[in-house]
Amino acid sequence: MEYGEERVVALVDMDCFYVQVEQRLNPALRNTPCVVAQYKTWKGGGIIAVSYEARDHGVTRNMWVDDAKNLCQDLQVARVRELHGKADLTHYREASVEVIEVMSRFAVIERASIDEAYMDLTAAVQQRLKDMSVNRIDPSLLKTTYIQGYPQSSSELEPHTEDLVFDKEEQRSRGLHQWLASLTPSSLGEQSSAGLQLTVGAFIVEEMRAAVEEQTGFRCSAGISHNKVLAKLACGLNKPNRQTILPLASVTELFNSLPIGKIRNLGGKLGSSITETLGVENMGDLTRFSQAQLELHFGDKTGRWLYDLCRGIEFEAVKPRQLPKSIGCSKNFPGKTSLATKEEVQFWLHQLALELEERLTKDRDVNGRVAKSLTVGVRQLGDKRPSSFSRCCALVRYEATKISSDSFAIIKSLNTAGNQQAAWTPPLTLLHISASKFSDAPSSGGITGFLSTETSLSQSRFSTSQLSNKSSLDAKSVSPCKQQHGTIQSFFQKATERPTIQKDGEEEVSVGGKASPAPKSASESHSGAERRSSDVSESPRRHIKSFFQKRSTERSSSMKNSLNIVEKNNSEDCVPVVSPSRTQCENPDNEQATDVELNPNPPSGASEDLLTCDRCSQEVLAWEMPEHNDYHFAMDLQKSFSSSSSSSAATTSCNISSSSSPPPLRGGVTGSAQSSRVKTKIRGQSGPAAKKLRSQGGSASTLDSFFKKN
């Protein structure tokens, strides 16, 4: 095998995946111009997936439904489900699992996205070649395979026969036969040619794609080549429902007219900077530059990567990973809908947390792992960047109430209006929370063979919701560890099972979760059994439901309005200024919170371990303050759900970063002595041109900051 042809790599991409998921569900959508859209209020909703019939009409992703209907009057529109006031992609994630599981039967795969997966077929191909002593591959085994570069135009041999009159399928067949014919001669011997290996790989992919369609009903396209970049590129050459082999020998011709931006990772600023800096347009043009030149301009790593890649060579490994490395959710609040009150921020953080808890719990039950880190990010009105700020803290419990209160604690310093104000400034246009840093879940004892045995092999066969429900029930009696968790429903239902607590004659509505209004002895502080909350005949879920029935769609303005209406009596509460020394917010890693979980009985605490709650003046053990605050948070939340009065922030055991002000400006002077590396500099002026991110005037930095690896 030659340099750069060591592996057989494939990339499988589901054709307009979300559309197919909806079409499988609703047959009326099949074989029609249709799209999947999110929300509806604004311009009919945003399109995130488009059927090929609709593409023929010019409909594209990121287009508003209202606009798309002008291009295609009879356009069908499937809507993304909405839950907790936000788009919910669960449906597609579950469909993705179905596909991934089928594909995994053929090879180790890397989940590249919800609808894409890479696979290293090198070993599988070798195995097939060994088993089947076949020297010739029948074209009938490659019914949907295209060979890029074939048939080779023989303009010189045959002056001008009818090269263009063939329809697509005929051209495909011709190319395939020509390709197979060119293989047979020399590919027999001990060493199989790279071409034969790709061909066998394509055969495996044909089988796999057939299995995927048979088992799931979904069609896909695929690219087969020697590395990930070429496989990805090849995949897009003959869509939909087709696969393409891209032999290394066909790269030169292909790259000679392939815009640089078509290559994965070069579709953005780096690609633009290459074009500008070198004055070239196509991938093949890069072969005219030495490795040193490319490294000089774009950094060692990127330069080397480009030098090889323009010759069709790349070495990024296919990582064996089927599961996402993080689980998160986010919601935008653009323009006028930006969150401008603390209540709104808390409300939406909690909606996000509800979804996150559900997804994390299912993930733990199905995949046997737990996330240890919680990251919270926001974008502020006016900020052009995708993210204005992000911080993380320990994630110790899969519980929406705690997740949302911790999240709030992390970002509350961003509110320049002050924490005791109802207003939030500057308004937030994006909230994002995500869990990561997974590790094996503590052996969940006897989760009823059902889970432990069946899930790994065919999770998709079972509704995840079923799994969740079942495990919730079983966990209580069977699972020896951890507190009980649950779905939204059980979340609220559980609240009604617990004892009530009085609070100032106000009506009590528990929002579930834990509440520890009074200090408890260290010994019992860890018990999740005696957590208290109030009982309610009318569950808050009712309120939420009615709320979203009326104005569920999108627009936080709905929330904003409902809050404003009753936002008169704002008897602002106190500020959570816990006693000076031991505030649990000073710890950057939130070790405090972790300790609460790991060491329920801290070294005999004296009176110095007592803190006075700012809100209720009760003495609370320092290590219980987080949960105590959860209690307040729950109460506050309840209020906003029912009548919506005011509430104050909850103090939690989260790390609060120092920067309560805009992110520090970066861009130190890098002026490496020599090198004229493209310094994207200057701020402001947009354009994809090579510009330094936010580095300030003059400060230059190398472009090797752009990524890619070898």
Add this chain to the structure above:
DNA sequence: CATTATTACGGG
């Protein structure tokens, strides 16, 4: 103002 919601990953 309003291409969303997610995900991964390199650089500093």
Add this chain to the structure above:
DNA sequence: TCCCGTAAT
């Protein structure tokens, strides 16, 4: 390690 920015879908 954390946080920021880039890129893709």
